[in-house]
Amino acid sequence: MKKLKLEIELTYDDELMHSGDSDPQSKAWFTREVLLKEEGGLILHSNEIGDEVGEVRVLSISNVEEGAKGRLQRASARYVERMGHECPFCGSREVESSDNYASDQDWIRVPTHCWRCCFEWTEVYLLSRIAIHNKDVEALPSEL
Numbered sequence: 113m114k115k116l117k118l119e120i121e122l123t124y125d126d127e128l129m130h131s132g133d134s135d136p137q138s139k140a141w142f143t144r145e146v147l148l149k150e151e152g153g154l155i156l157h158s159n160e161i162g163d164e165v166g167e168v169r170v171l172s173i174s175n176v177e178e179g180a181k182g183r184l185q186r187a188s189a190r191y192v193e194r195m196g197h198e199c200p201f202c203g204s205r206e207v208e209s210s211d212n213y214a215s216d217q218d219w220i221r222v223p224t225h226c227w228r229c230c231f232e233w234t235e236v237y238l239l240s241r242i243a244i245h246n247k248d249v250e251a252l253p254s255e256l
């Protein structure tokens with residue numbers, strides 16, 4: 113018997129295997145009993161030879177999707193830190209916010225678009241106060 117160290121990426125139906133992320137116990141069971149089980153856990157099968165190639169022992173697990181989420185969170189934080197102005201994905205200043213904004217209670221959502229990389233995102237504003245022009249103060253209704 114020969115032992116090789118492989119780096120593999122597993123794509124599987126997480127909803128079918130452990131109800132996605134909705135059932136942490138089921139997900140823990142899947143990780144412990146299916147992926148990490150020391151003996152007879154995972155079998156590498158080849159459709160090419162129509163047979164089992166050998167037994168796989170999982171050495172480490174990382175979540176590729178969480179990596180993408182992390183990158184998105186960093187891009188979002190950088191965008192907010194720079195007060196917008198630059199596309200969070202490609203850095204272009206050719207970004208345009210739509211006049212077609214939506215609001216619900218005190219949140220205002222503005223669809224925004226990058227003309228270079230064509231990514232689209234939504235700027236979310238919290239309405240905290242208003243500022244009025246000095247010339248309008250005299251026109252305020254007296255009952256306010």
Ligand SMILES: [Zn+2]
Nearest residue numbers: 199202226229
């Ligand atoms: Zn861009």
